[in-house]
Amino acid sequence: MENMPELALEWHRAGRGAVLASVVETWGSAPRRVGSQLVVAGDGEMQGSVSGGCVEGAVVLEAQDMLATHATAPKLLEFGVSDDAAFAVGLACGGRIKILLQPIGGALPEAILQHLVAARAARHAVALISDVTGAAPPHVVERAEAPDLSEAFAKDKSGLDAEGLRYIAIHNPPLRMVVVGAVHIAQSLIPMAQMAGYDVTLVDPRPAFGSTARFEAVRLLDAWPDEALDDIGLDARTAVVTLTHDPKLDDPAIMAALRADVFYLGCLGSTRTHAKRVDRLTEAGFGAEAIARIHAPVGLNIGAMGPAEIAISIMAQITERLRKS
Template sequence: MDRFDNIPEIALEWYRAGKGAALATVVETWGSAPRRVGSQLVISGSGEIEGSVSGGCVEGAVVAEAMDAIEAGKSMVLEYGISDGDAFAVGLACGGTIRILVEPIGTVMPEQILKDLVAARAARTPVAYVTGASVQRRLESEGFNTRFRADRSGFEDDGDTFVCIHNPPLRMIVVGAVHITQALVPMARIAGYDPVLVDPRESFGSQARFPGETILNEWPEEALQALGLDTRTALVLLTHDPKLDDPALELALESDVFYIGALGSKRTHAKRLERLRAKGFSDAQLQRIHGPIGLDIGAASPSEIAVSTLAEVTNVLRQGGE
C-alpha cells in the first residue's frame, strides 16, 4: 500500500494498535476551497495525522476537535471559512469555505466497514462509503455509477446522504525502462499513482536502476494480461520499439484504460497508426493514443519529457484532455 492516498489503511492500523482514530472528510466546499470534496485526514487519539482537508490552513483546529470526538465517541460537523482580521485566526486564506465530517472509528464508523473498505481498495474494487445524520452507514459497490465515473464524492439530492467515493488507486504502467522512466516513475508516485514498470530486458528493468520499484521482466502482452487494465490505469509506452509497444497498444485499445501514450516522433507515430489500422483498429480507437507523448511544452531532456507526460496524463484524467 505504498501510495499517497492511504488514509483508510492508516486509520485501521492506528485503531487496531489501540491509539484511537477518526476520519475527517471534506463533505462540502464553496468558493476557492483548497481540497476537493472527499479529501480525508486521519487523526489518532494522540494527535498524529496523515492526509489533508485544507492543505494546512485548518488542520490544527480539526485535530483538536477530532481528538475530542474520539474521546466522546461522537461524530461532528465542522465548518471553516475565510480568516477574519486576526492574522492568527483559524480560517482559509484563499477565501473558500469547507465543511468537514469527523467520524471516530469504532464508536461511529464501525470497524468492520473500515476493514471491508480497506479490503476493497486492496482488491481494486470501486466502493462508496455512504453516511449521513439519518442514514445507516454502509458500503455500496453499485448505484452510484455517475459518481464512480467522475470520481466525485458529494451529497445526494436529499441533502443528508453523503457518498464518499473510493475508486481503485490510480495506476501507471510504464513499458520501457529507459532514461525518461527513471524520472517519470518517482514523479508518478508523488502524484498518487502506483507505478508498475514492464520491460523484458533485465539489464534495463533492474532494481539497480529502479530501486524499490515494482518491475515485471516480462513481455508487455503477458504482463498487461496479468495486471489487468481498467478505468484507473494509465499506460505509458516509452520504448518506441514495435515488438514491445504494439502488443501493449492492441490490448490497451480494447480496454477501458483512461490514458494511452506512446513515445516517438510524428513520423514514428504515423507508422504506428498504419500498423494498427492494418490490424483492424478504427480511427476512433486510434485517436485514444497520445503520440508523440506529452503536452507540447518544448520538453527536450528526459526529465522534461517525464514532466510533460505526467502533465498530459493529469489533463486527461481531470479534464478529459485530448
C-alpha cells in the first residue's frame, strides 16, 4: 500500500479531491495482489497501481466521475483482464479483479483516514474495515482488538470477508532491517533487503567502514549499536543482523534485540564463535529460551561462498522466518 492513504489525505486536504482505489479480490493471474492501491485526484493525476496498467484508465474515469458528482457511497468495480491486455503490459496472462473506490470525505470519512494515517505513522498494526455496500461507515481496529484477524495480520493478507460484504485492509508497520557492521556482506544484503521492501538502517561507529562512499543509498548511523538500536525502537516488524565478528560491537546489539520483540535476529560467526557468544550472553543474565532466538551461524545452510551468496542465505532465512512463523 506504500503511502497511498497518506497521499489520499494530503490531496483531499489540499482541495484537489481524492478517491482511494483498492484491489479487494482477484481471480486467475491477476496483475496486482489484493491490497494494492491507487489514488486519483479530481484533475486526473494518479499514484499507485491496481493492475499494472491494464485497467487504470477506467478506474481513473470512474473516480473522476465520483468526485465530479460528489458521490459519497463506495463503488465496487469488476474487471476482466484479457490475455492480450495483460501481455501488452508485460504480464503472462490475464485474470479478473474487483476494485473498491472510496471518495475521501464521503465513503471514507476524513477523520477515519486521519486515524489510519496516524496509526501507520506510530507503527501500529491496524485494519481498516469497509462495508463495500456503504451500509455502515468504515472503521479502524488495532490488531490487539481483533483476535479473529490474527492470521490476516500474520500473513499481511487483506481481502473480503466470507460474505463478500466487508473489505478488510491490513496495515502492518513497514518492515525494517538493522544491519550492524558495514562489511562486504552488508553491501550485498542491503540492496536485497530494500528490493524486498525493508527500510534498512546500517549501524557502524567505525568511520572507515560506514562511509557514504561504500554505502550510498542507505541510512547510516555512526553510533554504538546499543545506543543506535535504542533510538530506532525495535519491534515485531524489525529484523536485526550483526556482521562485525567483534563482540564489542555485536554483543550490545544482540542484547538490545533480545530485550525487544524483533521477529528475526541473525549473527555472523562459526559454531565455535557462537558458543563463546552464548557463554557471554548467559553470563549477562540471558536465559536459554532467549538465546535460542538467535539464528547462528546466520543464514540458511545453502553452502554459500563469498559475501553475495552469504547475503542471499541471510535474506532467504529472514523471509522464511517472516512468512512461515
